[in-house]
Amino acid sequence: MMAAVAAAGTGARLLLLEKKNSPGRKMTIAGGGRCNFTNIAGPEAMIDNVPGNGKFLYSALHRYTGEDCREFFNSLGIVSRVEGGGRVFPADCLGADMVSALVRHLHSLGVEIKCGKEVEALILEGNCCLGVAGVDGGKYYGRVVVATGGLSYPGTGSTGKGYQLAATAGHHVTELFPSGVALVCSDDWVGSGRVQGLALSNITVSLNDGERRLASAGGDLLFTHFGVSGPAVLNISRAAAKIFHHKTDQNYTLTILIDMFPDKNIDMLLNELEKAAGIETRKTVKSIMRFFIPDRMVPLVFSIAGIDGEMKASGAGKVVWRRLADTMKQLPLTLAGTCPIREAVVTAGGIDTKEINSRTMESKLVRGLYFAGEVIDVDGYTGGFNMQIAFSTGYLAGLSAALAK
Ligand SMILES: Cc1cc2nc3c(=O)[nH]c(=O)nc-3n(C[C@H](O)[C@H](O)[C@H](O)COP(=O)(O)OP(=O)(O)OC[C@H]3O[C@@H](n4cnc5c(N)ncnc54)[C@H](O)[C@@H]3O)c2cc1C
Numbered sequence: 001m002m003a004a005v006a007a008a009g010t011g012a013r014l015l016l017l018e019k020k021n022s023p024g025r026k027m028t029i030a031g032g033g034r035c036n037f038t039n040i041a042g043p044e045a046m047i048d049n050v051p052g053n054g055k056f057l058y059s060a061l062h063r064y065t066g067e068d069c070r071e072f073f074n075s076l077g078i079v080s081r082v083e084g085g086g087r088v089f090p091a092d093c094l095g096a097d098m099v100s101a102l103v104r105h106l107h108s109l110g111v112e113i114k115c116g117k118e119v120e121a122l123i124l125e126g127n128c129c130l131g132v133a134g135v136d137g138g139k140y141y142g143r144v145v146v147a148t149g150g151l152s153y154p155g156t157g158s159t160g161k162g163y164q165l166a167a168t169a170g171h172h173v174t175e176l177f178p179s180g181v182a183l184v185c186s187d188d189w190v191g192s193g194r195v196q197g198l199a200l201s202n203i204t205v206s207l208n209d210g211e212r213r214l215a216s217a218g219g220d221l222l223f224t225h226f227g228v229s230g231p232a233v234l235n236i237s238r239a240a241a242k243i244f245h246h247k248t249d250q251n252y253t254l255t256i257l258i259d260m261f262p263d264k265n266i267d268m269l270l271n272e273l274e275k276a277a278g279i280e281t282r283k284t285v286k287s288i289m290r291f292f293i294p295d296r297m298v299p300l301v302f303s304i305a306g307i308d309g310e311m312k313a314s315g316a317g318k319v320v321w322r323r324l325a326d327t328m329k330q331l332p333l334t335l336a337g338t339c340p341i342r343e344a345v346v347t348a349g350g351i352d353t354k355e356i357n358s359r360t361m362e363s364k365l366v367r368g369l370y371f372a373g374e375v376i377d378v379d380g381y382t383g384g385f386n387m388q389i390a391f392s393t394g395y396l397a398g399l400s401a402a403l404a405k
Contacts, residue, residue, distance in 0.1 A: 001016065001023055001024060001102050001103075001106060001394070002064075002372075002390065002391045002394035002395050002398065003145040003147060003370075003372050003394040003395065003397045003398030003401070004016050004106055004109075004111045004398060005072075005102075005105065005106065005109065005111075005395070005398065006064075006394070006395040006396075006397075006398035006399040006402070007145075007398035007399060007401060007402035008106070008109035008110065008111050009109075009399075010399065010402040010403060012401075012402035013110075013142075014106075014109075014110070014111040014112065015111075015112045015114065015140055015142070016106065016111055016112065016113045016114070017114055017117045017118075017119055017132065017134065017140065018113065018114070018115045018116075018117065018157070019115075019116065019117060019118035019119070019157055019161075020115065020116070020156070020157040021115050021116055022099075022103075022115055023099070023103065023113065023115065024098075024099035024102060024103070025155075025156035025157055026149065026153060026156040026157075026158065027095045027096075027098060027099050027387070028094070028095045028096040028099055029095070029153070029156065030095050030387060031087075031089060031095065033094050033095055033096070034089050034090070034094060034095065035089060035090060035094065035095030035098055035387075036083075036087045036088065036089055036382075036383065036384040036387070037069065037073070037080075037088060037089070037090070037095075037098065037384060037387045037388075037391075038066040038069045038070060038080075038088045038384045038387060038388040038391070039066055039085075039086045039087055039088060039383050039384035039385055039388060040066060040082055040086040040088060041066065041086055041383075041385075042065070042066075043058070043061040043062045043065055046061050046066065046380075046385060046388060047061065049380050049381045049383060049385045050378060050379065050380040050381070050385055050389065051179075051238055051379070051380070051381065052179070052238075052348050052349075052377060052378050052379035052380070053353045053376075053377055053378045054378070054380075056353040056356075056358050056376075056378060057358070057378060057389060057392065057393070058358065059358050059359045059396065060358070060361070060389075060392040060393045060395070060396045061388070061389075061392050063392065063395065063396050063399075064391060064392040064395035064396060065392075066088065066384070066388050068395075069388060069391050069392075070088060073090070073098065073101070076098075076101040076102070076104075076105055077101060078090045078093060078097070078098055078101055079091040079092065085219075085231075085383050086383065086384075087383050087384050088384055117134050117136070117138070118134060118135045118136075118161075119132045119133070119134055119135075119148075119161070119165070120132075120133050120134055120135040121133045121165070121168065122144065122165050122168055122169055122369065123139060123141070124168065124169060124366065127365065127366050127367060128366065128367045128368050129143070129144050129169065129363070129366050129367065129368040129369035130368065131144060132144055143368045143369075143370065143401040143402075143404060144368065144369050144370065144401075145361075145370040145371070145372055145394070145397045145398060145401055146162045146165055146166065146369070146370070146371050146372070146375060147162075147371070147372040147373045147375065147390070147394055147397070148160075148161050148162030148165070148373075148375050149162070149347075149373060149374045149375060150176070150341075150346060150347025150350065150374040150375065151176060151341050151342065151347045152178070152341060152342060152343070152344045152345065152346060152347050152374075153342065153343075154342055158347075158374070160176075162351070162371075162375035163176075163350065163351065163375065166351045166363075166371070166375070169363060169365060169366045169369055170365045170366065171351050171352060171355050171363065171365060172351075172352040172355065173349070173350060173351055173352070173377075174349040174350060174351075174352055174377045175245065175349045176341065176347055176348070176349040176350065177238075177241045177242060177245040177341065177347075177348050177349060178237070178238075178241045178338055178339065178340065178341040178343070178344030178346075178347065178348065179237060179238035179241060179344055179345065179346045179347070179348040179379045180234040180235075180237060180238070180344055180345025180346045180379075180381070180382050180386075181234065181237045181241060181338045181339045181340075181341075181343060181344035181345065182224060182226075182227060182228065182229035182233065182234075182237070182338070182339045182343070183227045183228050183229070183233055183237055183240060183256070183335055183337075183338055183339070184226050184227040184335070184336050184337045184338065184339065185226070185227040185228060185256075185333045185334055185335055185336060186253065186334045186335075186336040187333055187334050189300050189303070190223060190226075190227060190228075190333065191225075191226070193225055194296065194299075194300070195223040195296050195297065195300065196223055196224060196225045197222075197223065197224075198222070198223045198294060198296050198297070199220055199221065199222045199223075199230065200220065200221045200222075200258070200260060200294070200297075201220050202218070202219070202220070202262070202263075203218070203219075203220070203221055203232060203258055203259060203260050203262060204216055204217065204218040204232065204258075204259045204262040205217060205218075205221060205228075205232045205233060205236055205256055205257070205258050205259075206236070206256070206257045206259070207236045207239055207240055207254060207255075207256055207335070208254065208255045208256070208257060209243060209254050209255075210255075214236075214239040214240070214243070214254070215235075215236040215238070215239035215240075216236065217231075217232045217233075217235035217236050217381075218232055218262060219231035219232035219235070220232060221233055221258065227333075227335075227336075228256070228333065231382055233256075234345060234381075234382050235381045235382060236256075237338055237344075238348055238379070238381075240254055240335060240338055241338045241344075241348070242348070244337050244338060253334050253335055253336055254334075254335040255332055255333065255334060255335065256332070256333040256335050257330045257331065257332055257333075258330075258331040258332075258333065259328075259329050259330065259331075260293060260297075260328045260329070260331060261328060261329060266322075266325055266326065266329055269325045269328065269329065270318075270321055270322055270325045272292075273288065273292070273321045273324065273325055274318070274321055276288050276291055276292075276313075277313040277314070277316060277321065280313055281312075281313060281314040282312070282313075282314070283312075283313050284309060284310050284311065284312060284313060285307070285308075285309050285310075285311050285312070285313050285316050285320065285324075286298055286302065286309030286310060287313070288313050289301065289302075289309070289324065292328070293328060300331075301324060301327050301328060301331070302324075304327050304331065304332070305323045305324050305326070305327040306323070307320055307323060307324060345382060345386070346374060346379045346380070346386050347374055347379065348377075348379040349377055349379075350374065350375055350376050350377040350378070350379075351371055351375055351376050351377055352377055353376060353377050353378065356371055356376065359396075359400075360396065360397070360400035360404075361393055361396050361397035361400055362397075362400055362401075362404070368401075368404070370397040370398075370400060370401045371393070371397065372390065372393040372394040372396075372397040372398075373389065373390035373393055373394060374386065374389075374390060376393065378393075
């Protein structure tokens with residue numbers, strides 16, 4: 001859609017082929033329906049938030065910035081609001097309303113939108129792409145922008161067809177794995193459902209393979225019936241998925257350490273525990289801990305620390321408080337895997353960026369063929385970066401296709 005907006009601005013004739021009954025379905029569910037459509041981060045900071053080939057996006061993110069995107073939607077009557085982490089949402093409407101506004105705008109620009117039209121193949125001649133063929137046998141000629149998305153949430157229409165189309169033009173598709181996905185834990189205390197639904201705010205999580213730290217992220221964490229989710233977890237999930245993708249050993253595990261007090265070092269936390277115990281001398285250690293962490297976490301912390309919570313606070317020595325503080329700073333979870341790619345926020349991997357001109361989004365192998373969005377081997381953290389990637393690459397691809405000689 002953004003490619004069509006950019007191309008239509010040059011006076012080009014546009015046809016948008018969408019296989020579902022309506023375009024932009026993923027936008028309607030993004031951000032829980034509220035659509036975190038960009039981030040206030042500038043282009044360089046955006047690149048830092050794109051672990052999957054961020055540098056490839058240098059031109060696209062400079063040519064069409066998050067600010068441009070906000071201004072564009074503002075011109076369509078969608079006022080935006082900034083929330084935590086610089087995430088930008090529409091202030092008083094939903095993603096579905098943004099899609100409606102986009103579609104109205106496309107109509108006003110004279111873009112023809114054909115829904116229920118699935119593209120089956122590229123029409124190729126030598127090293128040129130002349131158009132596309134639909135599953136219904138229809139043939140459409142002109143320059144082509146492939147913006148078919150990844151493999152996540154296939155119900156929205158992104159079923160990976162773009163990878164096949166690109167492959168017929170000689171493109172390589174790098175390994176595909178989930179990013180922004182919930183993680184599966186094998187600890188009994190998670191599986192038992194004792195903490196299901198419990199959210200921990202402003203924690204940090206780190207992902208470790210033995211002694212090696214692979215990733216870490218801050219934010220909120222949510223315990224589910226099978227493991228953990230929430231923004232902090234989604235942002236370390238890419239590193240976990242990459243490791244699991246290469247392991248044939250079904251029993252391979254990684255470790256997550258949750259720091260429930262990232263703003264305090266161990267001595268500060270220890271001091272606070274001892275101070276509370278000094279005031280509430282008649283209380284049990286368990287009761288003191290309730291001042292610090294949610295009730296449902298208390299028995300778990302005791303069981304992991306190997307400490308009897310019923311002992312009197314006055315009788316607990318430094319060793320006890322230290323062990324509890326250590327446990328709260330490094331609560332271990334055993335990670336057995338990730339949820340599947342169809343449940344991921346974004347698909348990591350895709351059409352090899354080495355084969356795409358980053359200044360135009362045109363294929364380096366086939367003239368007249370352009371790529372945009374998640375189908376390319378680019379993926380960002382949660383926070384509005386993936387949608388901005390789609391908008392920026394879409395804008396650049398549409399403009400380049402329309403202006404190509
Ligand atoms: C649950 C969820 C929440 C998300 N929340 C956010 C968020 O808040 N912020 C954010 O930045 N990102 C979010 N994302 C990621 C973001 O939505 C995607 O990265 C982005 O939509 C990718 O845009 P795209 O245009 O490349 O692909 P898509 O949005 O997947 O669009 C691809 C389109 O191509 C169509 N299509 C596919 N194959 C064919 C074919 N053969 N012929 C014709 N049409 C075809 C599909 O039907 C679809 O309409 C979320 C993703 C999910 C799954």
